[in-house]
Structures are given as C-alpha cells and as structure tokens.
Amino acid sequence: MxxxxxxxxxxxxxxxxxxxxxxxxxxxxxxxxxxxxxxxxxxxxxxxxxxxxxxxxxxxxxxxxxxxxxxxxxxxxxxxxxxxxxxxxxxxxxxxxxxxxxxxxxxxxxxxxxxxxxxxxxxxxxxxxxxxxxxxxxxxxxxxxxxxxxxxxxxxxxxxxxxxxxxxxxxxxxxxxxxxxxxxxxxxxxxxxxxxxxSDWRPIDLKTGVHFGNAINFADGSQREVSVDSGGKQTPALVDDTLDEGGSSLVFVNSRRNAESAASRLGGVTSEHLTDEERGELRELATAIRDVSDTATSDDLAECVAKGAAFHHAGLSSEHRDLVEGAFRDRLIKVIAATPTLAAGVNTPSRRVIVRDWRRYDPEFGGMKPLDTLEVHQMMGRAGRPGLDPYGEAVLLASNNDTKEELFERYVNGEPEPVRSKLAAEPALRTHLLATVASGFANTREDLLEFLDNTLYAVQSAGNAQLETVTDTVLDYLEANEFVEREGDTITATEIGHTVSRLYLDPMSAAEIIDGLRDAAGETGRDRQYGSRGGLDRDADADADESAGFTTANDLLDEGALENGDGEEKDEQSAEAEEADADADGTDDVSALGLYHLVSRTPDMYQLYLKSGDRDEYEEVLFERETELLGRTPLEYDDVAFEEWLSALKTARMLEDWASEVDEDRIAERYEVGPGDIRGKVDTAEWLLNAAERLAGELDLPNVVSVREAKKRVEDGVREELLDLTSVRGVGRKRARRLFEAGIESRADLREADKPVVLGALRGQKTAETVLENVGREDPSMEGVVADSDAKRAGREEAGGQASLGDF
DNA sequence: GTCTTTCAGGTCTAGACAGCATGTC
DNA sequence: CTAGACCTGAAAGAC
The missing domain is CATH 3.40.50.300 (P-loop containing nucleotide triphosphate hydrolases)
Structure with a gap:
C-alpha cells in the first residue's frame, strides 16, 4: 500500500x-x-x-x-x-x-x-x-x-x-x-x-547471537570469527571488529561503574581508528563536555570522548546525555558503554549491540538476577540503523558453553515475558484511589471497584480478590489520615485530600509531611489516631501481603527543633547555613535541614544510597543535629527504619550543601554522585517543598515561612542572605555571591550601587546592563564604566565553572 | 632495593515521573 | 537458596 x-x-x-x-x-x-x-x-x-x-x-x-x-x-x-x-x-x-x-x-x-x-x-x-x-x-x-x-x-x-x-x-x-x-x-x-x-517483521534484518570463544554464533546458524586477543576480553575484540567495518557499537552493562570503566578501556580501542579530523572534532566535544559541569564525572567523560568512546548513565546531566547521544548518532563517538538508560530512552541506533552483562544485582532477589527477556530484547532492538546499515547485530557474551546455551535459550530464542499489571499494590492504589475519589470518578467502594474493572488488572485476575482486599486496606489508610471521609457507603475526598491529589503527591508523602510539620509546630495531632506510615508499604510491591496494623507515630513531639548551636565539628559551610537559620526571627522556625530531611524520607524521594562507611558518619551527624529533625528518630534496633532515616539524612545534607552554595564538584565528590543525580534530587526537593508549603498553608500551620524559604534556597542553590538578589532575573547563585561580596546585598543596593563595583562583580558589560535593567534601575547603561578592581578580585575567588542546571 | 605482577579480600550494585511560574554563567 | 566486576593492598616475583 x-x-x-x-x-x-x-x-x-x-x-x-x-x-x-x-x-x-x-x-x-x-x-x-x-x-x-x-x-x-x-x-x-x-x-x-x-x-x-x-x-x-x-x-x-x-x-x-x-x-x-x-x-x-x-x-x-x-x-x-x-x-x-x-x-x-x-x-x-x-x-x-x-x-x-x-x-x-x-x-x-x-x-x-x-x-x-x-x-x-x-x-x-x-x-x-x-x-x-x-x-x-x-x-x-x-x-x-x-x-x-x-x-x-x-x-x-x-x-x-x-x-x-x-x-x-x-x-x-x-x-x-x-x-x-x-x-x-x-x-x-x-x-x-x-x-x-x-508482528515480528523488521525493516532491516537483526542478527542475534552469542559470542563464545573466537566467534559469534548467530541464531541463523552462521558464524563470524572474532578472535579474542591475549587479554581474553571479548568486548574490546567485538568493538574492534565492528570498527574494522566502519560501524559503531553499543555496550550494555549492569552498573554505572562498569559503564565508566568499560568506556575508558574501550577508548584504547576506538582511538586506533580515528582520522585526524575526527580527533579534532572529538577534542572540541570533550571541551564542550567539560564546560557542562565541573565534576569528576564530567572530566572522565571528556577524557573518554576525546578517544572516541563514551559512557552513559543517569548520573550524567541532561546536557551530557544530549552531547553524547548526538555525537554517537553523527558517528563521531564510536562506542557507548551504557546502563539501561539508553535502551529505554531516545533513539540511538548502532550497527552492533553488545549485551555484556545479562544479570543485574537485585536486593530483593538477593543476588544477581537475569534480566527479563523483554528488557534484553529492547537493548538488542537498538541494533541496526535503518538506511545506514545493511543489517544490525546483537551479541550476548558467554564465557563458557553452558552460559552460551542458556543465553540462546533465554534471550535469542526465548519469548518475551507476558506483561502483568502491578496495580494491586498498596503504593499504587493509595495514590490512584484517592485521585479517583477526588476527581469524582467514584464515590462508593462499589463504584471504585467497578472503575477498577476497566483496568488490565481486572482482565488478568478475574475472580481474584486481592484487588478488593488491598482497596479496603488503602481506604482505611486514606480515612485514617483524613484524606477521605466515609458516611455510610459514600466516600468523599476531604479538602486536604483534594489538594494532595492535585499536587500529585503520594498520600503517604503528604501524611509524612503533615505529621512532620505539625510536630514542628507543637501540635500533638490528638485528632489523629494513626500515624503516617501504618502498615503500608513504602515502596511498590505487588505481591507482598499487607497487614493493616497502624501504629501511632505522633504521640510525642520533639522539644525545640530550633536549637542549633554547636557547630564545632561541622563543615564550615553547613555550620554557617545553620546559623543563618537560627538568626531568622519567629518562634516556629524550622531549620532547612529539618525540612530537607522531612521531604527526603518521603516515598516520593529516591534517596541516596548509604554506603558502608557512611553509616558511622551519618550516625554522628544524626547525633549532632537530631534536634533539627522533625518527628521522632526510629529506634536503632529497628534496622530498616533507622537506616532509612540515615539515608534521608544523607540526602538532606546534600540538599543543605547545595542550598549553602557548596560547589557542584565538591558535592559530587562528597556524596559520590554525578551531576545528574544532584539535579534530580534538587528538583524533587523543590517539588516536594512546594507541596509542603501548600499543605502548611491550607492546614494553617505556622511554619509556612520556613518552608518557603527552604524551598527558595534549594531552588536557587543559595543561602538565605542571597535570596533577595537571586530573585532578580539574570542573577544566579554565582553572580549573587559575587555581588554580595562586593557589598551589594539586596535589590535595593543594586539599584543604588556604584556602577564600577557592579561591573566588577558581574564581569561582562552586557550582563551588567541586563541585570540592572531587570532590577529596575533608572539608568542601566554601562557605557564607559570601568570595572572596580576590588570587586573583580572578590569575584575571582568564586570563579570556577558552575554548571548550568537549567533543563535542556 | 625498587618496580611490577598476582592474588586474596572487601566493596558495591539501573532508572527518573510529578507542581509552579519563568529564566543560568 | 542465589553474583560478579572492580579496587585495594599486601605479598611474591623480576630485574
């Protein structure tokens, strides 16, 4: 046709x-x-x-x-x-x-x-x-x-x-x-x-196979000899082989670290195949990558890229990803070692796909779990660029004959798994049942169940009562936390329930935040029978059997979340940040750290991983700053809860560092994360704090001001004293600090300040003019103004490429 | 004596959506 | 019930 x-x-x-x-x-x-x-x-x-x-x-x-x-x-x-x-x-x-x-x-x-x-x-x-x-x-x-x-x-x-x-x-x-x-x-x-x-039809042929020994054995029975050199490494041999034919490769591995180390090793292979022109372009690309962010990740990536290889995972900032993906599509980068980010993401086809690791660590499984056939097929599907390659090749790696057989059976000839609905899990129903009630799709239990009949779950589980059971558990939970009210058969969302639904919060996050803020405000929550957590799962888990045994979380309040004081052993910057908080007036003040911790322990925040050495460190941080945290610290023998509390504390401290102008590279080093992770956490925190502000406002809680300030500080990545300046368009965390150091501490100052000083702090004439214009200064022209050298010096100390964290 | 290789033991583990109101160096 | 790649540091080996 x-x-x-x-x-x-x-x-x-x-x-x-x-x-x-x-x-x-x-x-x-x-x-x-x-x-x-x-x-x-x-x-x-x-x-x-x-x-x-x-x-x-x-x-x-x-x-x-x-x-x-x-x-x-x-x-x-x-x-x-x-x-x-x-x-x-x-x-x-x-x-x-x-x-x-x-x-x-x-x-x-x-x-x-x-x-x-x-x-x-x-x-x-x-x-x-x-x-x-x-x-x-x-x-x-x-x-x-x-x-x-x-x-x-x-x-x-x-x-x-x-x-x-x-x-x-x-x-x-x-x-x-x-x-x-x-x-x-x-x-x-x-x-x-x-x-x-x-249909299995494809526009270009996909040859799938397993490499073992010195050859790829394809499913169609053909073989291709790819001999492994003395080192015994299959991946470099396969990448080299593709390059001999002028093709690029995509290597899928199972961890970020593996992606990085593989890329750095493969750089040795790709650099042998580059033309001088490509070398030049790659050097430029490497520079562009370094300019994105001043972190170790960025440097490592640039180093690989200069040799024609790259890694790709979620620790990269979106700018990094764009650059790498683009250059790979342009065939400038010859190989990418990637985690699954790339299999699901934007279109990055490649002549050959190498699925190096076919098992991935899964804590629930308790070890290395084989990837789903569907997932491996998704990776393999990246092979072959329509119109460019005669065919695509997807290769799995086996180190012995048994593995080879297994890979053939499981992935090459294996059928993908059936798709199974995960709807009947508490975390999912918690949020969707509330939304369904709040937006008027249903107002009785029967309505709800009937609505759920339109889902895939219903199709797949006819006669299974689990959905009904979980629905009841979740309705109890929502009622206990005052998100819905039941009168006879009728279920209606409360005002706060509506808000939670509209804010797109997990109700459990909302409950945690409300409890925390009430606790800080000195409310005992006497009307509230149940605590936020209850017997509900924090994380998605379809098949776990749930108990509805709610526990009381809120009977006591911590005294004085305000006492900050002793900053002896603390990092200078954190200590100063704390001081700034303590200075603020108002008796219901909550420290920024406390609020960051509150949102970090919410199920909507993906927390930082607590590494082995971290445990001691954060126990100490907890000891020093426990009074700032909202709500009660879980007892230490409750290992799971305590550990979660600590990793939330780690996340919170990272946010505090960010909101205290700690440089991106230092944060990256200190928390062993990439620029992409920092951006992600900051983003989520911003969103949750905005929700917290709304909730506090609606419930008439006294700490709205603290919440708003904590939010603004994460948003702009600055300490309190710079907030006025960063509200000026064109002024971010770096420029604001330089202005401040030059003695310009507010928008009012900026309107009155000596132009040479402003120019010295802001450097470029055009920048300075724009900023002055934005702050509403009468005569913003910088014509003929000479920068004040003192201001320049103050500025230079702060120099050092700060990443642009804006999206896109 | 110094540099290199080997080996045992310990460590660490993928991803990424949403609100709101507009703009970093 | 379940792993495996990588790093580190110490010991052994090469010159």
Missing amino acids: KPTELTGLPAGVGEHLEGEGVEALYPPQAEAVEAGVTDGENVVAAVPTASGKTLIAELAMLSAVERGGTALYIVPLRALASEKKTEFERWEEYGVTVGVSTGNYESDGEWLGSRDIVVATSEKVDSLVRNGASWIDDLSCVVSDEVHLVDDRNRGPTLEVTLAKLRRLNHDLQTVALSATVGNAPEIADWLDAELVD
Whole structure:
C-alpha cells in the first residue's frame, strides 16, 4: 500500500511521506490500516522497535485531526516527549499543530487545548485529568507509546489507570497502543477492546547471537570469527571488529561503574581508528563536555570522548546525555558503554549491540538476577540503523558453553515475558484511589471497584480478590489520615485530600509531611489516631501481603527543633547555613535541614544510597543535629527504619550543601554522585517543598515561612542572605555571591550601587546592563564604566565553572 | 632495593515521573 | 537458596 492511497488524512500528508522515501507501508503498518487505525478504530500494535510504530501512531492521530478531533500521545519519558514533538512538528505545514506537556516543560494549560496533537508523559496526563483540564474531555484519539510499561512496578499503574480514565471520560475515544513484542499481546488488545497487530517483521534484518570463544554464533546458524586477543576480553575484540567495518557499537552493562570503566578501556580501542579530523572534532566535544559541569564525572567523560568512546548513565546531566547521544548518532563517538538508560530512552541506533552483562544485582532477589527477556530484547532492538546499515547485530557474551546455551535459550530464542499489571499494590492504589475519589470518578467502594474493572488488572485476575482486599486496606489508610471521609457507603475526598491529589503527591508523602510539620509546630495531632506510615508499604510491591496494623507515630513531639548551636565539628559551610537559620526571627522556625530531611524520607524521594562507611558518619551527624529533625528518630534496633532515616539524612545534607552554595564538584565528590543525580534530587526537593508549603498553608500551620524559604534556597542553590538578589532575573547563585561580596546585598543596593563595583562583580558589560535593567534601575547603561578592581578580585575567588542546571 | 605482577579480600550494585511560574554563567 | 566486576593492598616475583 502506498501512502498516497491512504484515505482520511490531511491533504498533502501522503505525498509528504513519499517525499520522505516511504514508498510503501511496512507490513505491520498496512495491517494497522486494515484494522482501521485511520478510521478511528482501537488498535494495539505489538511490533519490534524501529519497525515503524511511530507512523502507525501518526496515521491514527492525523486522521483523527482530519476528522476535526484532537489527539494525545503518551510517552514514558520526558526526553521522549520532546523527541516526538519535534518529529510531529513536520506536519505543521499541513495545518496540524503540536504541543508538549511535561512536568518541567509546560506550554500553558488552555493553550494546549488549542493544539491538534499534544505529547505528554503518563504522569502529566494523569495530573491533567486530576486537575480537570477541560480539553481532555474533548480528545478523540489517544496513543500510548510503550504500553508494555504497564508492567513496571512504580509507574505502570499510572499508565493503566490513566488510560482507563480517559476511556471512561469519553467512550468514543480511539485508543491506539504501541508495544514491544510481548508474551501476551492479545490480552492487552482485549483490555483495550482493540484489534491486534502482532508482528515480528523488521525493516532491516537483526542478527542475534552469542559470542563464545573466537566467534559469534548467530541464531541463523552462521558464524563470524572474532578472535579474542591475549587479554581474553571479548568486548574490546567485538568493538574492534565492528570498527574494522566502519560501524559503531553499543555496550550494555549492569552498573554505572562498569559503564565508566568499560568506556575508558574501550577508548584504547576506538582511538586506533580515528582520522585526524575526527580527533579534532572529538577534542572540541570533550571541551564542550567539560564546560557542562565541573565534576569528576564530567572530566572522565571528556577524557573518554576525546578517544572516541563514551559512557552513559543517569548520573550524567541532561546536557551530557544530549552531547553524547548526538555525537554517537553523527558517528563521531564510536562506542557507548551504557546502563539501561539508553535502551529505554531516545533513539540511538548502532550497527552492533553488545549485551555484556545479562544479570543485574537485585536486593530483593538477593543476588544477581537475569534480566527479563523483554528488557534484553529492547537493548538488542537498538541494533541496526535503518538506511545506514545493511543489517544490525546483537551479541550476548558467554564465557563458557553452558552460559552460551542458556543465553540462546533465554534471550535469542526465548519469548518475551507476558506483561502483568502491578496495580494491586498498596503504593499504587493509595495514590490512584484517592485521585479517583477526588476527581469524582467514584464515590462508593462499589463504584471504585467497578472503575477498577476497566483496568488490565481486572482482565488478568478475574475472580481474584486481592484487588478488593488491598482497596479496603488503602481506604482505611486514606480515612485514617483524613484524606477521605466515609458516611455510610459514600466516600468523599476531604479538602486536604483534594489538594494532595492535585499536587500529585503520594498520600503517604503528604501524611509524612503533615505529621512532620505539625510536630514542628507543637501540635500533638490528638485528632489523629494513626500515624503516617501504618502498615503500608513504602515502596511498590505487588505481591507482598499487607497487614493493616497502624501504629501511632505522633504521640510525642520533639522539644525545640530550633536549637542549633554547636557547630564545632561541622563543615564550615553547613555550620554557617545553620546559623543563618537560627538568626531568622519567629518562634516556629524550622531549620532547612529539618525540612530537607522531612521531604527526603518521603516515598516520593529516591534517596541516596548509604554506603558502608557512611553509616558511622551519618550516625554522628544524626547525633549532632537530631534536634533539627522533625518527628521522632526510629529506634536503632529497628534496622530498616533507622537506616532509612540515615539515608534521608544523607540526602538532606546534600540538599543543605547545595542550598549553602557548596560547589557542584565538591558535592559530587562528597556524596559520590554525578551531576545528574544532584539535579534530580534538587528538583524533587523543590517539588516536594512546594507541596509542603501548600499543605502548611491550607492546614494553617505556622511554619509556612520556613518552608518557603527552604524551598527558595534549594531552588536557587543559595543561602538565605542571597535570596533577595537571586530573585532578580539574570542573577544566579554565582553572580549573587559575587555581588554580595562586593557589598551589594539586596535589590535595593543594586539599584543604588556604584556602577564600577557592579561591573566588577558581574564581569561582562552586557550582563551588567541586563541585570540592572531587570532590577529596575533608572539608568542601566554601562557605557564607559570601568570595572572596580576590588570587586573583580572578590569575584575571582568564586570563579570556577558552575554548571548550568537549567533543563535542556 | 625498587618496580611490577598476582592474588586474596572487601566493596558495591539501573532508572527518573510529578507542581509552579519563568529564566543560568 | 542465589553474583560478579572492580579496587585495594599486601605479598611474591623480576630485574
């Protein structure tokens, strides 16, 4: 079928596709058309990566738009949202408008309603539904990309519930779901009342095999000799072999450290194959990478990149990732050693994919657990660049014959696992039941259960009472924490319950925060029978059996969360930060550390890992600063709770360092994290503190001011005294500190200050003018002003590239 | 005596969504 | 019930 033969699309689309080189639809695409994607029919397409899934989605959305409707495209990752948006924007010349909505990149709410196609993450869509975005009701088509992720413990239930809600809001909604090939595609189609397109077809051949000894043994029976040198290392030999043919490789490993060390070793291989021109370009790229962030991670990456290799994992900042991915696509970087980030993320195809580690540490499992077949298939699916490579190769590594057999059985010839709903777990239901009640989808227990009937879980567990049991446990929990009220059969969300739902908080996080703030305010919480934790799981866990034995958490309050005092052994900066807090007036003051700790121990914060040596260190920190923390320290023999408390303390102290202007590289070194991790924690803390501020405001708690200040400090990464300055546009943590040191301590000062001093602190003339303009100075011109040298000197001490932590 | 290799023992372990209101060096 | 790659430091070996 030719694209121009398609009907129901906006004029010119078929021709455009032909212009892109689409002469005929791929078989799965044609199948989808036959199944009615362009006629508003529900379709589930379970096809391999890179076999034209996106076009199926585009056909559905464009035809929906042509019929006068609007479409929503749900992605699992923010990075994917912007990638897809750019891709869809090529239809704008045919009058189709595109918008994106994710947590950090939001086109204004109502404006989105005017778009024909909106790309959003599943959480964002959920949030839009919770907040009653009007245009959601008017959708005519929803596409869910990577639906197999409903299997994910943490985020799967959100997608599942969101799809159920969208379909409930609009019974005529066309649902198109794109999935990797999975074990139970028919079941998913059944859930969504959709036609199934299930296919293994690929546009370019994928040869999968196992390397053992001196050859790759492919599934088709062929062999390729790749002899391993004296060192016995398979990976470098395979990378070298690909390079001989002018191809690049992607190596998947199971830890960040492995990714980094593999990249550094592979640099030795790639550097042998570079042209002088490439060397030059790589040197430039390395410089760009160093400029992103002044951390060890950044340096290490730059060093590898100069040799044509790179590593890729979540410790990298988004700028790092973009640079590496881009250069790999441009074939400048010859090999990337990556953790699974890259398998799920944006499109980075490669001639050869090497799955080096096929087992990964899993604490629940108690050891190294084999990766799911589905996950390995996702990695292998990155092999082969359409239009560039004749075929792709995906290779697993075996060091002995038994392993070789096992790998063949499990991954090369093995079927991917079926997708299983993880909805019947407390953490998932906690948040989704509250949201479902709060946004009016259900107001009795029966309604709720009936609503849940629209989920994949219901399809998969007919006759299983677990969902019902967990629902009851969770309803009890929500009622005990005053998020819902029950009167007879009727369940309604309380005012605070509504807020929690709209803020997109896990109710357990909200309860923890409320308890903590009440505790600090000296309220005993006498109306509250139950503590925040209760018998509920902190983390997602579908199959654990739960007990509903709530414990009282809140009977006593700590005295004086205020006593800061003794800073003897503390890091200078922390001590100063503390002092600043103590200086602030008001009796309900809570230290920033206390608040950071509070949000860090919430299930919405992914805490820093407590390394073995850390335990002693943080026990000491706890001893020194316990009075600042909100709520009671768990007893030491309660190992799990105590350990969690300590790692939250570690996280909190990192945030405190950040909010005390400690340099990024020092933080990275001190907490053994990458720039990406720092950004992530800061981001989450900002979000949670904003929620805390709202909750405190609504409950009329007296510590709103402290919360707001702690939030602003993390936001800007500065101590209290700079907050006034950083509120000026164009002034961040570094410039603010330099101004402060030059004696300019406030916006008012800045308006009055001597221009030479300002120029000295801010360096560039243009920068200084812009800043003065932003602060509202009458005459911002710096024309002919000569920088004051004292200010310059003060400024220089602070010099040292601070990362730009802005997104994108 | 000094540098290098080897080996035993200990350590450490993937990822990343959301609110709100706009802008770092 | 379950691992394995990497690092560190000490001991052994090479010159």
